[in-house]
Amino acid sequence: MPTKATTNSSSRRSLIVLGVMMIGIGLLYLLSLLTFQESDYAAVSRLGFGDLLDPSSRSATLVQNWVGTVGAWLAHLSVTLLFGVFSVTLPVVLIGSGWVMIRDLSWDRWLRKVVLMTFWMLTLSTFAGWFALEFDSISSVMSGQVGFMLASLLQGLLSWGALILLLTALATLSFMTFKVDFSFLLNLDVSAFTQWVKQRLSSMRKLADAQKEVPRAAVSRPSEPQADTPKSSASSPASASASSAPPASTPAPTTETPASTQPPTKSSEEASSSSGNIEIVVGQEEEDAGTKDLGRAQKAAASGSKNKFQFPSEDLLDPATEDDTPVNMDEIRRVGDLISDKLKQHNIALKTHAEDDGEDRELRATVGPTVTLYEIEPEDHVKISRIGGYANDLKMATAAKGIRIIAPIPGKSAVGIEIPNSNRQMVHIRSMINKKKFVDSDMDLPIAFGKTIDNEIFMIDLARMPHLLIAGATGSGKSVGINTIITCLLYKLHPDNLKFVLIDPKKIELSLYRHIQNQYLAYVEGAEEPIVTDTSKALGALKSVCKEMDSRYELLKMAMVRDIKAYNDKFAAGGLEDDLGHRHLPFIVVIIDELADLMMTAGRQIEEPISRIAQLARAVGIHLVIATQRPSVNVITGTIKANFPARIAYQVASKVDSRTILDVGGADELVGKGDMLFSNGAQMVRVQNAFVSTEEVERITAFIGQQSHYNQPLVLESDEAEEAAGQGDVGDVDSLFIEAAKTVMLHQQGSVSLLQRKLKIGYNRAGRLI
Known part of the structure; x- marks a missing residue:
């Protein structure tokens, strides 16, 4: 008996110790969740699991979580990948289990509570995921990946029935948890409520009839049967009579569209003919640089090279034909009126702003080559999230192919509604590279993608990105976007300063660039062809790029410089000796046209060199451009995604694909044919990609390839x-x-x-x- 009592006492002490440990770990776990920051993962992702405990690392000092790097990693795992904010249930279960051990309470009752809390966590997480699918304003952090996937599954199977199922589950859990008795609903007297609803509907119907009769009496004229429109019925008699006057008797106001934004091809009368409810702005074309300026800039880029190289002329490109299709002002006014009326039907009041011509306007429309941005400013009492919930209503009212709501527009106290134009304008690559903005750019790797809604050239510096992730469905313009990247770099950089490593599992997308293998391509020694088309050899090519990266870091270490620009400047000044292996280092751009094929064949093996290059290669001038038509989590893994802050999304099939590439919805509402969204984490820009035809690429590569000054490519x-x-x-x-x-x-x-x-x-x- 003493032995048995001693054993029970020892077992009891062990349970108390274990319970105290579980409570302590649970409290730390709970504290890490309460201080969760989405920005912490960017710093933690660069560390290995063993480096999480190293407080001296630079990434560890950037973590804001109160439990340090371990807490940031654990919070990211729980909130982002599991159950969102409802993951707080996990530390609660841990703390409660420790308390049961210390107090020696009944495990049966506690396990029933744990099961109930688990169902609560799953149901609420799925409910938040459903809201994230329906309303873009709801962050996916609320639901986590598990809740988002469960909501996607239910919505795919049941559509709106998923909401009914979730509400039923919540009611059942409420009954089981709080013992709520719903029988009181059967005894409610709803007659008073029904009578109140009938009175409200009757008064609203009378008010609507009165509003219809007054404008008709005010503007009824024998010669104007078309004046009875929804817009005229909503305006006052004075404004209706003013708008019905002949155009010749109405002076054209000059404040409708600012002079700085009026295109030279549009008359001021047409640009300012918008109604009193909407201001229409058409962006102005940027100034051409001219062929002479382009040639001078290219010669400056090639200065100091021992090999004479002739850059391709802009004459090799198709002429950028002037689009004579005028901006359809009537369509813009009609769509603006529909947006205003539909929002007012949902009791969303809009602010009006008095312009210099004395008219009050509710909307501002900026016309772009593909879409028109309608800016509205709701009243102060209106919640911005409500406007995002009416996206489908606005889409149906305007009969638009796709609609994207920006709530709010960054840097403005306004909400943006993007609606595609009925007549799209093509953006030619020639109209990009002959502009002063591109020619006079001092970027290291300038890329002119296309035009924004304001008709401005959208340019990025790949050297500062420093890598680019591209996704889009088949036929959305992804391949044209890659050709745009390569074409811009060929027109701007000398072969001594730029090399490409092309990996093309499709075998045909990048085959046109074989002509420039001696000038611009780099490939692995012993390779049969300069462009990697065999997926089994792609891994070796990426490993060779990693070896080149390590070799360059050794050269920078010996030269005691921090980046490739400082190294090349020091080498050109004669401060480095050739005998020690120093040489001029060109930029290397690695382009992978289809990541999905590589992930299917090599999987994790291909992910390792891509992650190494993405994390380390910026300082030595190696940059990645990866494209895929399958933006799923199996292809764009978390490790790859964390190292590519700059991303481009063309049209995708679903909101899930859009969230995978951009972390937000919107790419599923694009209209294709080069319509894209660019995101670098801090901003989201909609751009119409410049078009480059196959014939143009053939002419450019043939012109460069016929130059015999280069007798060998760069061999890795x-x-x-x-x-x-x-x-x-x-x-x-x-x-x-x-x-x-x-x-x-x-x-x-x-x-x-x-x-x-x-x-x-x-x-x-x-x-x-x-």
């Missing part, structure tokens, strides 16, 4: 070759040693560059052979 050292060379004994030699010796004897001299040219191998391997 094969990863397999170095591994094979490093696995032998001390007496083993490289397989090319005999051929290298013959080459040196034949030319009576030996150098690294000689072996590179004659044996077509990389710099590091040639250095070992010497």
